[in-house]
Amino acid sequence: MMNDQMFLLQGMLILIMGTGTGIGFLSLFWPLQSIQLYQWIMKIFNWKVEPIDLKRELSTTRVLGFIAMVLSLLIFVVMRYVNG
Numbered sequence: 001m002m003n004d005q006m007f008l009l010q011g012m013l014i015l016i017m018g019t020g021t022g023i024g025f026l027s028l029f030w031p032l033q034s035i036q037l038y039q040w041i042m043k044i045f046n047w048k049v050e051p052i053d054l055k056r057e058l059s060t061t062r063v064l065g066f067i068a069m070v071l072s073l074l075i076f077v078v079m080r081y082v083n084g
Helices: 002-029 031-044 054-083
Strands: none
Touching: 002 031, 002 054, 031 054
16 A cells, blocks of 8 residues: 555656746746746636836746756655655
């Protein structure tokens, strides 16, 4: 039972790590496309989202993309450390 739970946990962490790394990479190198992706997702839920200051938003998106990548890669490091 414990092995099944660990396998499920590892799978979830790998999914989170991959998604975080991908979104972080997109946000770091293509912040405008990242913002447009977010706007498209929010439009599905009938919300209109627009940045007040696009230059500032692009800068913030890059920083948050970098942070997302670092945190996602930390998940990888911790998983490797825990698994030996």
